[in-house]
Amino acid sequence: MNESTTQQVAMITGANKGIGRATAEQLAGLGMTVLIGARDRQRGEKAAAELRAAGADAHAVALDVTDPAVVRGTAKWVEERFGHLDVLVNNAGITGSGQVSPQDAHDQLPSGIDLDMVRAVFETNVFGVITVINAMLPLLRRSPAPRVVNVSSHAGSLTLTSDPDGPFAALLPSAAYTPSKTALNALTVQYANELRKDGILVNAVAPGYVDTDSNNHTGHLTPAQGAAVVVRLATLGADGPTAGFFGADGPLPW
Template sequence: MKSAFITGANKGIGFETAKQLLQKGFYVYLGSRNLENGTKALEKLKAENLTNVEVIEIDVSESDSVKNARIEIGKKTDVLDVLINNAGINGGEPYTALAASSDQFLATFNTNVFGVERVTQAFIDLLRKSPEPRIVNVSTSVGSLTLQSDPYWMAYDFAKYAVYGASKAALNMFTVHLAYELRGTAFKVNAVCPGYTKTDFTGYNGGEVAEAGQRIVKYALLDKDGVTGKFISEETNPTTGEIPW
């Protein structure tokens, strides 16, 4: 049975992604910053007879928490097949480059960028033991420098979140380098935008969470001929999924 670890999986897109992977026969380690919230999510899944799942307490913004999560999962398995770096924050208001504080930038980068770095480095040894390791970094088209500077982009005048966008652009660069360093191996590493989705992150505006989950799961299940080192947004480009950095 293949296994997956998903950060920020107690709600929203992370929870939906966990649900879909469970339905496909995976054993899922459901990462949650708050153990109580993670347990509630676990109960929801088990109520749907999805039982190959357990909660792992992890705050990706804290190095000790990440180390403890690695120890806990290491007690249960020697191999991890899929890592989905989903945990993230939006940075909060004010959203503009001139008004946002340095504390906002630091906190957001600590979760959205350094958190991914911490988790990836902590779990890379387990992933290396998988015959088909997959890493999906959950990103957003808002983090595309090309789109953000294109006045013809459909979201040009309203997707202006300087703190969040900057953090995701940095995450994208991390993804590029990670894919490069793992080139020539069985790894597939991609940055995937799930699309504007109805969750608490967006005030429950946007598309259906099931579709967002499907977009992430697709890249967690790539075969040996699948892409790597790509920036994917099927919402933006329904044809090939690839969008400019």
């Protein structure tokens, strides 16, 4: 049976740890019901239980973004339980090599890349986002203020990464992770353009160099700090931007 349609519901993929979990915590702190998407059901349940212990209305959903049948099943569950979805945060992502820091990214150099790695990274970081958005769109359309936030990276900016004297000059070239985030940015614009007329705001965000598993916890930002820009874009007013790419300090160059 559907719960009250006045309750705002947010789904975050890859939310059992890191930026995703911090995003869930902050959205729950704003009074939203949060759905903790995680490939590993046990980890998702553990994260949701910990959030509930802190007073949040949190629920775990087993969600492998690369499995369309699982994603459709999750959408059906959300419809049956809540009837709608207000916020979708596409946070789930992989680096391919396990690392994105310059010193550990040699296996992503274009000249020696394993194409299977590229396919796997795009399967999660790009195709998985398409799968999830399309499955959740009917539920988002039932919201009075639907918001979609795609978690990208500064590395996805062609402007920033092509500058030999810029802040990313030390970042080793990548044929997998970095291009997947550039593709995600392009995809964000296309969804925003299609859904603009429906009042669905779609934006990409770069949380910054956050202390997470993907960089061996070398990031200088906490997950909570990285999640702040995600939450800001997830709670935009009706006059908020769409088809944008944002960091903590504002718009970023494509």
